[in-house]
Amino acid sequence: MTVPATAPARLAAVGGTAPRHHRRTSAAARWRNRGWVMFFLLPSAVPLALFTLAPMVSSLWVSLHDWNLVSPMAWVGLDNYTDLLTSGDTWRVLGNTLFYIVGYLPLVYVGGLSLAMLLNRAFKGRTLFRAAYFLPVITSWVVVALVWQWLLNPSNGLVNQLIEPVLSGVNGILGTQLTPPGWWTDPQWAMPSVILASAWKDLGFVMVILLAGLQSIPGEVLEAARVDGAGGWKRFWHITLPLLSPSTFFVVVISLINGFQVFDQVYVMTGGGPSGASQVVVGQIYDLTFRYGRAGDASALSWILFVLILIVTALQMRGQRRWVNHA
DSSP, rough: OOOOOOOOHHHHTOOOOHHHHHHHHHHHHHHHHHHHHHHHHHHHHHHHHHIIHHHHHHHHTTTTOOOOOOSOEOOOHHHHHHHHHHHHHHHHHHHHHHHHHHHHHHHHHHHHHHHHHHHHHTTTTTTHHHHHHHHGGGHHHHHHHHHHHHOTTTTTTTHHHHHHHHHHHHHOOOOOOOOOOOOSSTTTTTHHHHHHHHHHHHHHHHHHHHHHHHTTHHHHHHHHHHHHTOOOHIIIIIIIITTTHHHHHHHHHHHHHHHHHHOOHHHHHOOOOOOOOTHHHHHHHHIIISSOOOHHHHHHHHHHHHHHHHHHHHHHHHHHHHOOOOO
């Protein structure tokens, strides 16, 4: 049988070799394809390199220097990292950030899941409610923070105006002296104030993700469980939650990453106060750079935060094998 000279693959199958000009043509075609791929990636790759990768490399270099943004940089090696890791301020702001995450994540997940389950049912005006709950997500953080700063104003805020009559009744019955919280003016309530505002704004985002997960659960599975006698709670715990685990995993990872980087609402509502009670890691990075002129320390703290987020995310990715159901 004659093997066509234009079929290099067939020649290789019968022990032959492709002609040299065919090998050159194939290599040229591969490089041409790679060139086209790079050409179409340029509109995204160039901004990524200029505004993300280059600043990251620059910040790593700055973190090894003592620099006040004006004078020439002075090499200090790892001293900035050592000073930060042995500083009480660093651990204080890290503790405040973790406190924010611990309060924010359960609140936003439980609230988003409740809304998703409610809106997963058919009722009149459901689309309007979905849009209303999602509206805060697309609203500027500055606007949201200012609104919540007014709502939680200790003297004339709407929240305390609603709480005060209730506390007055409780005081009359129990003989206590309970007063409304001081919210963002009180060191004990400053971070809870930020958590409330953050959870309210992000509920719509979590709701949409979990609602999409709920709608992907096959109805016949839930119906079969109901026919077998499983009540509403058992269906939720043993079917809905396990099948919703991929969406839950996404929400948890994104919320953790955003939680470690919280800044806007803190800066607008409390400015990190009172007395540093609500200062977070990113707020400390901002203050070190622009308030104290310690750009080297700020860059080092940025990389510490980056490594921390990377570790937490990696642990989440590894742990998903145990509880995320991709079936």
